[in-house]
Amino acid sequence: MKRIGRSDIIGQRGMAHIESVVLSMGFMFYPTGGVEAGIDGFIELRDEATGAVGNLLLQVQGKSTERLRLQAETEESFEFPCSEADISYWMQGTAPVLFIVVLPEKGVAYWKSIKAWFSNPDKLKARKIVFDKQADIFSREAKPAILALGLSTTRGATAPSARIQEELIVNLVGVSTARTLYWAPTSFANDKTFGAALRELDSKAGSEWIVRGKAVLSFRNLDAWPWNKLCEAGAMEEFGSDEWSESDDEDRQRDFVALLNRAMSEFVRPALWHDKGSGAFFFPKPKARDKLKYAYKSLKSFVPRDVVKRYGKRRDDPSQAAYWRHSAFRHRFLRLGEHWYAEITPTYHFTREGYKPDPWAGDRLKRIKEFENNAAVMGQFVMWRYFLTHHGAADLYAEGYPFLAFALLEPLGLDVGVPDDLWKSQEANPDSPLFDWEQAEA
Template sequence: MAKTYSDNQVTGRQGEALVKARIHAMGFAFNPSDSMEAGIDGTIEIRDPVTKAATGRCIAVQVKTTQGGAYTRETASSLEYLCEPEDVAYWRGWSLPVIVVLVRLDDESFYWKSVRDAGPPDGRRLTINKQADAFDRSAADALAALAVDTDRFGVWMPPLRGGEPVHLNLIRIELPTTVFTAASPFRGGREARAELLRHDPGPPDEWVLRNNTLVTFRDPRASALRHIVDADTVEEEPIETVAFPDDEVDEHRFIELLGRALRTQLDGSLWYEKDQGAYYFPSAPEGVAVTYSYRSLKQGTSADVVSVYKDRKDETRIHFVRHHAFVPRFWRMGDSWYLSVTPTYVFTRDGTKPDRFGADRLAKKKQLEKNSAIIGQFVMWRHFLCAPDAKPRDDLFDAAGPGPGAIRFVPVEALRSPRAVPERQWRTRDPESKSSGQEELTL
């Protein structure tokens, strides 16, 4: 009887050959095991892409190849793989970190996971994110971070890429040079606002009133605010007297004033979503979708800041609308104030009414976004807030610059980090959002 090779043997060798090619394409070395391997197909040795030096930092690799078919609980974005108990027991005894590479030949899909990340039962279940855990060039930094020195277990291999610019999500605030204070017969803002509405259906909002003292960037005698202050007590003072207090309560009062000023200046251009505390692009008056043109880090570009998603079964119906948005926070650093801009999204049913599934859509969207997408959104918002011609409708600031009492925004230059941050390290699970699966970006 003739000798034969089983289909499983041929399939396994195909997978190992393809994985070897991928590892070499990353710039690393793959050293296959000999014929007596018992659950490890080879080792990856990290190679410095600049000096070409062999580092001696290694990872053990087990390749699991299938011809085709779906994995367990496979969806468009994820899948699960249940390792054999004897394999897991063997891998745990290795002095090197072990990864499993899944290869499916019919669609040439490659995914990987460290066995240290396996979950129950008994540390056998690997949960794969198809985008984040793709076994290709994008995995090089994560593999280097996982590798250890062969004679000093646990030494971390830093990212192989060189330095990169770090864009802080901060915008510096240029404050008015002066601020107005005045005594008021009203102790707090609620009673004062009721009085204002008796005189003006749309009264100014750029003011704070606490303990019978009103603070505002604009002269209260020139607006409806004159009805809630004692005009004889109005004083124009240097901005430093209220912008940089020693008392925390007074600092919170100034933050509230900044927030009111921002809201006033964005009125007519952005809408505010109270539950998220976010400003977002409204739908176009003549339709729904909106495209915004701006200057990116390298060139002019545009973004669909209001996107309409139609019902798959009925193109005449809107399924939901996604609006680009940002959450503002004010920070005092030394003798300067900054606005932090955290990009996010607001979801509506038709461009105006809240989408009851908005929280779930936001969580899923955040899971898929990478650092480059977050940078792009921040750059768009920075252009919107800082550039004189940024607003799609009424100008945030006219050609002559901000008027009296307005705050102005100035870009903050990027920093230069000595090392690049691997893309995978930007994404960590938010411990407060396990149920939703939402993630936050951290350094």
């Protein structure tokens, strides 16, 4: 004859107890049934007042026992051991997991959030759950805690990492500078007064200098004109730039970053303009045209991109464009270990008539950031990376910019990754016309 064992009855009593408590909370309980690897059912959160459900689920692993004494039991607590395989299975999932121990004969159950408990390395190493007999009772009174746990879960599914070979592109470029810095005393107290005097002598003089404590520090030779007219050239000293770039002194590091920022402004000229308000560098509008294209090497081939383009019509004058959108980037110099890098953040700049500040620039930027997808950001970074690593380089007709240069960094190899189709499925707008995946992968 077919038989149903006592352990099956005990297990079913445990599930019945769990379902009864869940229903008393006003939530729904769905037993897994059939074959399962470590999840006995699901709790779906429900608004008790309106009956509304929103597909917010918590997984349940139940354990029912008639043992008279539990492991390491005291009047206040007891322990429950877990296998390494079970813990791994519960922790890698996307939903919260409730571990519920039911004592049918006593009509009581206790619960813990698996991920919260085993997020502690020491608890994970011990591979056991310690239940508090007062604080961990699984009853209707536990509803607020379970509701908070369910609502804290990030909405949307996340698949486990795929074991594929992946290359990670970081938004950094390597930085190298001139090997020599020049220092000389000056009668000027700050950058503003020194800069004004310098422009009177030569309006095109470079800006790769800073004034600190009535002394000038510069990538340029201060013994040459027009610098020698504003400095005590006879007292000039030469230093290796590494005395600043490799120094652990915070003041020297700040001074070196200030020099790098000034050199960046000179490096990108005349191809880019600088917006002092946002700190962004952007492609300017050509004088005789309404748009500008820039060709660069993407991940596989050369592609053109609209970097300046007009949009809309002005209400007060329909013959004029409402605004121009300019591709732009902001940057930040940082030292990682013994090396310097520039962190590049793609963005946009907006103008009226191609050069005047657009009073609605902030709103336009907010809307476009909501609209663009991951490939758009990646594509813009690849474009700016190409610009920085090729602009100002020496060729047959001109010498390269001598004070600052940028280098391409090799992608980081990973043994795990996320397939591109999965990335695209999570995009707010995977079909954004700002930039498409085919162009990014070209």
